[in-house]
Structures are given as structure tokens and as C-alpha cells.
Amino acid sequence: MKRTVILLAALAILPVGNALAHEHEGMDMGAMNAQAASSEGVGVVDSVDQAKGLVTLSHEPIASLGWPAMTMDFSVADKALFGKLVKGKKVRFQFSKQRNRYVITGVR
Numbered sequence: 731m732k733r734t735v736i737l738l739a740a741l742a743i744l745p746v747g748n749a750l751a752h753e754h755e756g757m758d759m760g761a762m763n764a765q766a767a768s769s770e771g772v773g774v775v776d777s778v779d780q781a782k783g784l785v786t787l788s789h790e791p792i793a794s795l796g797w798p799a800m801t802m803d804f805s806v807a808d809k810a811l812f813g814k815l816v817k818g819k820k821v822r823f824q825f826s827k828q829r830n831r832y833v834i835t836g837v838r
């Protein structure tokens with residue numbers, strides 16, 4: 731019982747959601763942000779390049795990361811997700827930073 735309390739206390743003081751700089755062009759912060767938590771956004775699919783595993787989204791502001799609304803590319807690791815990434819469609823998507831890229835991990 732006591733161990734559980736101590737564990738919870740330790741979790742409570744961990745920083746919640748690090749304010750990642752929102753760099754799209756000069757992607758040089760990979761080392762600093764090696765482990766990124768999953769984030770969620772809402773955006774419209776502008777274009778899809780299945781061969782390259784890329785999707786371009788115009789996303790709404792993402793408060794958890796301090797991102798403004800913008801159009802940007804995301805990588806898509808799981809090809810099955812392309813079934814939900816239809817051009818012109820508005821989607822809610824989960825993503826995380828992996829190395830120097832933002833990778834979509836879920837779509838609905």
C-alpha cells in the first residue's frame with residue numbers, strides 16, 4: 731500500500747507535456763526531444779502521398795504543444811491509416827515526434 735502511494739507521488743511531480751518548439755523547417759532539435767508523448771490534433775487532409783508515406787494536413791491550433799494553426803506534412807507509419815486519410819476530409823489524429831519527424835499514429 732505504501733509503495734503505491736510513493737509511486738503516485740513520484741508520477742505527480744513529473745512534468746506534464748513538455749512545450750516542444752514547433753520547428754518544421756530546421757529540424758535540429760531531435761536529440762533534445764528524443765521521447766515525445768503522443769499529441770492529438772484536428773485538421774483537414776490537403777494531400778496524400780502514399781508512396782512516400784506522407785500526408786499534408788491543415789491543422790487547427792494544438793494547445794498541448796503550443797502550435798498555431800498551419801499546414802504541414804506528417805509521416806504515416808501504418809499504411810492502413812491511409813484508408814482514413816482521404817483528401818478533403820476533416821480528421822482527428824494522434825501523432826508523436828519520432829526522431830525529427832511527426833508521425834501520425836492514429837486517425838478517426
Ligand SMILES: [Cu+2]
Binds near residue numbers: 800801
Ligand atoms: Cu504544424
